[in-house]
């Protein structure tokens with residue numbers, strides 16, 4: 214059987230709703246679930262093949278999007294959260310019991326500072342923005358995926374209408390490079 218990319222992608226993509234304005238996320242614990250309330254839909258939602266983003270078991274990819282950090286609140290069982298890697302750019306807050314990542318926050322100077330990374334599959338609601346592209350695709354090889362099967366993975370994304378990149382999408386890479394240029398003193402007119 215072909216490996217699962219992600220449950221939100223394998224059987225085709227369901228478009229989100231432009232009027233949807235948020236909902237709740239829950240970890241996978243059977244009881245005392247960590248609950249996060251989001252007062253916003255996600256943006257830049259994407260499949261991520263990197264080794265750091267949380268993936269549902271059996272899936273090669275994570276699906277992760279961003280929300281303004283002011284739109285994120287922990288509304289139950291906050292004491293179960295712990296940061297996976299305090300040195301990482303994205304500080305991923307995971308449930309100590311089930312391992313699910315509830316939100317990832319950037320505290321250092323970074324183009325995405327102010328945005329939290331979240332996984333909408335942890336919500337029962339529908340209307341979340343659908344995945345827009347697949348990023349860090351080649352990174353799955355670093356986790357043991359066979360290099361010769363990469364064409365099949367990229368073809369599956371294409372078949373459901375998603376572009377694949379080995380870092381992030383051009384729009385996001387341009388944002389990162391613009392931030393880096395400005396930090397080094399470059400000023401662009403009419404941005």
Ligand SMILES: N[C@@H](CCC(=O)N[C@@H](CSCO)C(=O)NCC(=O)O)C(=O)O
Nearest residue numbers: 261262263264265266301302303352355
């Ligand atoms: N090949 C590495 C890549 C790890 C990586 O750089 N991940 C990205 C994307 S995460 C969501 O898009 C990143 O920005 N990481 C910053 C961080 O994780 O703190 C690997 O697979 O590990």
Ligand SMILES: [Zn+2]
Nearest residue numbers: 240242308311
């Ligand atoms: Zn849990």
Ligand SMILES: [Zn+2]
Nearest residue numbers: 261263265266
């Ligand atoms: Zn990632």
